[in-house]
Amino acid sequence: MASEAEPHPLGMFKCQLCALTAPYSYVGQKPPDTQAVVLLEESYIMKDPFSSDKARFLILGSRCSVCSRLVCVDPECSLFYSKRVCLPCVQKNISAFPQEIQQDVEKRKGASKKHSNRP
Amino acid sequence: MPPPRTREGRDHRDRDHHRAPRKEEAPEKWDWNCPETRCLLEDVFFRDEDYIRRGSEECQKFWAFFERLQKYQHLKTSQKEKDPGQPKHGIAALADLPCTYDPRYRINLSILGPDTRGRHGPGKGLPPERVSEFRRALLHYLDFQQKQAFGRLAKLQRERAALPIAQYGNRILQTLKEHQVVVVAGDTGCGKSTQVPQYLLAAGFSHVACTQPRRIACISLAKRVGFESLSQYGSQVGYQIRFESTRSAATKIVFLTVGLLLRQIQCEPRLPQYQVLIVDEVHERHLHNDFLLGVLQRLLPQRPDLKVILMSATINISLFSSYFSHAPVVQVPGRLFPITVVYQPQEAEQSASKSEKLDPRPFLRVLEAIDNKYPPEERGDLLVFLSGMAEISTVLDAAQAYATLTQRWVVLPLHSALSVADQDKVFDVAPAGVRKCILSTNIAETSVTIDGIRFVVDSGKVKEMSYDPQAKLQRLQEFWISQASAEQRKGRAGRTGPGVCYRLYAESDYDAFAPYPVPEIRRVALDALVLQMKSMSVGDPRTFPFIEPPPAASVETAILYLQDQGALDSSEALTPIGSLLAQLPVDVVIGKMMILGSMFSLAEPVLTIAAALSVQSPFTRSAQSNLDCATARRPLESDQGDPFTLFNVFNAWVQVKSERSGNSRKWCRRRGVEEHRLYEMANLRRQFKELLEDHGLLRGAQVVAPRDSYSRLQQRRERQTLHQLKRQHEEGGGRRRKVLRLQEDGCSSDEDHEGSASQRADSVDIQDVKFKLRHNLEQLQAAASSAQDLTRDQLALLKLVLGRGLYPQLAVPDAFNSGRKDSDQIFHTQAKQGTVLHPTCVFANSPEVLHTQGPEASGREGSQDGKDQMSCKHQLLAFVSLLETNKPYLVNCVRIPALQSLLLFSRSIDTNGDCSRLVADGWLELQLADSESAVRLLATSLRLRAHWESALDRQLAQQAQRRKLEQEEDPESPAVSPQEVAALSRELLQFMAAKVPYRLRRLTGLEAQNLYVGPQTITTAPSLPGLFGNSILSPHPTKGGYAVSDYLTYNCLTSDTDLYSDCLRSFWTCPHCGLHMPFTPLERIAHENTCPEAPSDGPGSEEAAPVPTQKTSALQRPYHCQP
Known part of the structure; x- marks a missing residue:
């Protein structure tokens, strides 16, 4: 384990909505160390910290395609529907999304309200 | 389980290629569950370069996911097929959103599959629609995996942010910027131990050491901090303990034991390798921690760039702050739920029974009270603090009976002497409606944290080791705890929710407790x-x-x-030996043993014995009463003493391991041996060996290279497999929590052991894997098998080495022992009378080997009761420690011949005029039947001691020199030649084998006080040059008589016998030169030692030859004593 070279973090990823912070080691659509998967958006990626497999990566987030804010992939912060949109932008433009998404966002709103009411 | 399935899969694969087309012909019979189908898809998608690999755990998980997905989708499609509403596009950025909803659009990744890779892959026979269905599932799986991992990350950060200390992170960093020392005070649960290192890491510090009082905490904290700082699989966070290190050049934070840091300071006093030092748990006031603080206080002015954070519970903070010139304190509130305290002082009822045993009734009353007051569906376990193991077993019996009756409790003991597996049980969960009742020593106060405790019972007592410097004896005594401990115990009830603490003492008692532990x-x-x-x-x-x-x-x-x-x-x-001893992390006596042993090429056995004596006894308590265990263990017992029994156990275990490794666990269980201790011994042994090698006391092991490339390859493969097994185990997260059985037998009965063993049989014995990775089993086995071939001589020499190492820890058997029952054997040490053998001691069952009345001795003049018996078989016990619990016990004893050992080891030997009466170290008197042999033995011992000492000194001095000059080992010129060592060993053995009858007696206090004639009385000087070699005699300033060497004083003992007896002469003819004269015994020996005609053989020869003829001329002629 000691001899393994670790990917050097390029910098810290910080979600502009929830402030989740984590070091990322790659930005782009082709995660390093694997040829089998490509990404459909420019993502901030780190090596999956919960796996010993070097090829495993974890997508932290990307820029909102509407407002360009850097957001994490947490469903409280953004969603992906062929492109990344942060939740505030989704809410502003909710009618642009299909019904399934709209329902989901509604559901989440209720749930997160309950969630935030908790001490 | 993965491995068998994979193998099965592989076997099928060859056939699959032929069968696959048949499937194509009948697509309607497509079966996702068919192993062949799965194999075919795995061949295409789960290749070695793919994200998921065939046969991996991941692959298993995928198929499980796949099955769930299939069920779910089946449900969905049958439910509804609704027309999606046409979305209206508002802004340009969202204009190209697909209008027909498909869950696929919610996934932000894509897989490169066979169709994108071209149609020439192995999957060309598969129906395309099935392939795309599979791909879709795989995509969902990857997305699910991402969500899962991200969820963990987010949860982790939320939890970290919610810790009380999170608010103080910046303040701590800021304070540290302005001051060299900061005290962070916070109670359990505030998160200081895990978070502060991470704050430092985030602030850019990269050389951080964090000390912990316990090894186990180093490992668990390194794991936790590594996980939280997302470098679980990296090497940013590591630990370093006595046997293990995960530290590398990339390590930024290292958790290490205090002892280890002190050793680092020993090597590099300015500690250049660290920027920040966190000293955790300073309030526990461990010996090493207190010393470290002292060392740091001195070091800080020399290292102004070194930062120190002291972390403490909120106990006596001002003490630490003021010690470092009023260092600033950052105080963090703990996270405790409210705890109700109930004082339940015990009434005087048990004083009536007057027994020493603890009354379990007050504890049962609490169990009852909980049962009556709280419904069983309200979860929450009970933790009971008791003072010691005896108390635990008393309450255990009673509580178990109660538990059987009510079926509402699982009772578990927790103390350090339990096997590791049994200790781990306290972390298992009780079945629904049943509570755990954990009976613990103060180990659960700080060292072990158990979740889910809602109730605490505090007996208010603790058993602590105390040291009596006068008697040199460790004492395990019961004390009232301190207020700080009481609060700590109480706090254990409020970690997961509001709790209740029952104190089995009065509030006034609490007020009278000392504020802090000693x-x-x-x-x-x-x-x-x-x-x-x-x-x-x-x-x-x-x-x-x-x-x-x-x-x-x-x-x-x-x-x-x-x-x-x-x-x-x-x-x-x-001294040279002292500086070497300081390097060895063991008891001084054990270190001495190793140094002495390495000189006589007994290093291998001595290493094993030293390691065995440095760990807790491997014999489990429960096995003591078990006849089967005792019988199975018997062949391993040695009547030479406990160290040899341990030696045999270890060697036999190594043999078992190298022959049939899987069975070593079973082998241990059958003999009532805790295998974990044997692993510790192996580790310690290796460390000792390295230390001896480092110090040039042991030639570095020749690397036995396998003879041919095939066996090298074989060896490499084996190691690879082992590494893989270890990795798999680590990934598996080790032990998972189990649900306890209701009738869990806390005493860890054998069935229980068998049961848990068979459960584990299929899993890998990770200890065995680690053992094989860490040790060269072949080398160990070679050492172990050579141990079986130890000759009588080697064994005798080994005993001598142990004896000299253990001196002055000697005990003499009581004179009346042979008339006593086995269990009533009494022994006396210099400082403590009436000690007994520890029940685990091999002599406790066979005390007769310590008696002088052997078949040969009985014919002699000894009186019937064995008192004051003349015998040449008197023995002493050399012991490793003296421990007082209810009685003073001798722990780990070896028997050694008394006279010879005393002559060789004693720091003080006093004689009377004709040397027939000797007193060793002022407490043991030896009376020899024959003055002539007495003088002869004494003279030999003088010579041997000088020789042994000088050989040892030369060897140590040479090593010290080499280390100073950092020279390579120069095997050409050993300080002590092998011939010299061989000659010395031979002579020592001859000396030990001498058969001289004598009486052995412990002096009474009065006798010991009036032992010496004093300097006023002029006694006869043995003005016989040559009697004791060519030592120069000078009157002893306090004892009287004459100092022959720094330990031997001649003729200083008061005596009620005739003062002139030593001057009585009788005629004697020298067999060599024919001289016929009246001689006193001493004169006779003096003549013999120097007789010019004497043949130069025997023990004296070597010495006699090179001695320059100094003052010897007079001796070549008859000599007259002038009284």
């Missing part, structure tokens, strides 16, 4: 500490600025003891 430095032997202080040259231990000084008497005792042991000289400076 620091360790005030209650333990300080030998090792003083030795370490000497080797770190921190100055006089008496004046070292400890945070709270130790008792002066303890320091004095330690210095005297180290002088007795030869580690310090008379000016209290470190």
Whole structure:
């Protein structure tokens, strides 16, 4: 384990909505160390910290395609529907999304309200 | 389980290629569950370069996911097929959103599959629609995996942010910027131990050391902090403990034990490798921690760039702050739920029974009260603090009976002598409606944290080791706890929710408790500490600025003891042996053994014995009463003493391991041996070996290269497999929590052991894997099998080495022992009368080997009861420690011949005029039947001691020199030639084998006081040059008589026999030169020693030859004593 070279973090990823912070080691659509998967958006990626497999990566987030804010992939912060949109932008433009998404966002709103009411 | 399935899969694959087309012909019979189908898809998608690999755990998980997905989708499609509403596009950025909803659009990744890779892959026979269905599932799986991992990350950060200390992170960093020392005070649960290192890491510090009092905490904290800082699989966070290190050049934070940091300071006093030092748990006031604080206090002015964070519970914070010139304190509130305290003082009822045994009734009453007051569906376990193991087993019996009755409790003991597996049980969960009742020593106060505790019962008592410097005895005594401990115990009830603490004492008792526990430095032997202080040259231990000084008497005792042991000289400076001992992380006596043993090429057996004596006894308590265990163990017992039994156990275990490794666990269980201790021994043994090699006392092991490339390859493969197994185990997260059975037998009965063993049988024995990775089994086995071939001589020499190592820890059997029952055998040490054998001691069952009345001795003049018997078979016990619990026990004993051992080891030997009466170290009297043989033995012992000492000194001096010059080992010129060692060993053995009848007796106190004639009385000087070699005699200033050497004083003993007896002469003819004269016995020997005609053989020859003829002329003629 000691001899393994670790990917050097390029910098810290910080979600502009929830402030989740984590070091990322790659930005782009082709995660390093694997040829089998490509990404459909420019993502901030780190090596999956919960796996010993070097090829495993974890997508932290990307820029909102509407407002360009850097957001994490947490469903409280953004969603992906062929492109990344942060939740505030989704809410502003909710009618642009299909019904399934709209329902989901509604559901989440209720749930997160309950969630935030908790001490 | 993965491996068998994979193999099965592989077997099928060859056939699959032929069968696949048949499937194509009948697509309607497509079966996702068919192993062949799965194999085919795995061949295409789960290749070695793919994200998921065939046969991996991941692959298993995928198929499980796949099955769930299939069920779910089946449900969905049958439910509804609704027309999606046409979305209206508002802004340009969202104009190209797909209008027909498909869950696929919610996934932000894509897989490169066979169709994108071209149609030539192995999957060309698969129906395309099935392939795309599979791909879709795989995509969902990857997305699910991402969500899962991200969820963990987010949760982790939320939890970290919610810790009480999270608000203080910046303040701590800021304070540290402005001050060299910061005290962070916070109670359990505030998160200081895990978070502060991470704050430092995030702030850019990269050379951080965090000390912990316990090894186990180093490992668990390194794991936790690694996980939280997302470098679980990286090497940013590591730990370093006695046997293990995960530290590398990339490590930024290292968790290490205090002892280890002190050793690092020993090597590099300015500690250049660290920027920040976190000293955790300073409030626990461990010996080493207190010393470290003292060392740091001195170091800080020399290292202004070094930052120190002291972390403490909120106990006595001002003490630490003021010790570091009023360092700022950042105080963090703990996270405790409210705890109700119920005082339930015990009434005087049990005083009526007057027994010493603890009354379990007050504890049962609490169990009852909980049952009556709280419904069983309200979860919450009970933790009971008791003072010791005996108390635990008393309450265990009673509570178990109650539990059987009510079916609402699982009762579990928790103390350090339990096997690791049994200790782990306290982390298992009780079935629904049943509570755990954990009966624990104070180990659960700080060391072990168990979740889910809602109720605490505090007995208010603790058993603590205290040290009696006068009797040199460790005592395990029961005390009232301190208020700080009481609060700590109470706090255990409020970690997961509001709790209740039942105190089985009155509030007034609590008020009378001492505020803090007694620091360790005030209650333990300080030998090792003083030795370490000497080797770190921190100055006089008496004046070292400890945070709270130790008792002066303890320091004095330690210095005297180290002088007795030869580690310090008379000016209290470190001797060569002392400086080596300071490097060895063991008891002084054990270190001495190793140094002595390595000289006689007994290093291998001595290493094993030293390691065995340095760990807790491997024999489980429960097995003591088990006849099967006792029988199975018997062949391993040695009637030479416990160290040899341990030696046999270890060697036999190594043999078992190298022959059939899977069975070593079973082998141990059958013999009532805790295997974990044997692993510890192996680790320690290796460490000792490396230390001896480092110090040139042991030739570095020749690397036995396998003869051919095939076996090298084989070996490499084996190691690879082992590494893989270890990795798999680590990924598996180790032990998972189990649900306890209701009738869990806390005493760990055998069925229980068998049960848990069979459960584990299929899993890998990770200890065995680690063992094989760490040790060269072949080498160990070679050492173990050579141990079986130890000759009688080697064994005798080994005993001599152990004896000299253990001296002055000697006990003499009571004169009346042979008339006593086995269990009533009594022994006396110099400072303590009436000690007994520990029940685990091999002599406890066979005390007759210690009696002098052997078949040969009985014919002699000995009186019937064995008192004052003339015998040449008197023996002493050399012991490793003296421990007082309810009785003073001798622990780990070896029997050694009394006279010879005393002559060779004693720091003081006093004689009468004709040397027929000797007193060793002022407490053991030896009366020899024959003065002539007495003088002869004495003279030989003088010569042997000088020889042995000089050989040892030369060897140690040479090593010290080499280390100084950093020279490579020069095997051409050993300081002590092998021939010399061989000659010395031979002579020592001859000496040990001498058969001289004598009486052995412990002097009474009065006798010991009036032992010496004093300097006023002029006694006869043995003005016989040659009697004791060519030593120069001078009158002894206090004892009277004449000092022959620094330990031997001639004719200083008071005696009620005739003062002139030593001058009685009788005629004698020298067999060599024919001289016929009246001689006193001494004169006769003096003549013999120097007779010019005497043949130069026998023990004296070697010495006699090179001695320059100094003052010897007179001896070649008859000599007359002038009284």
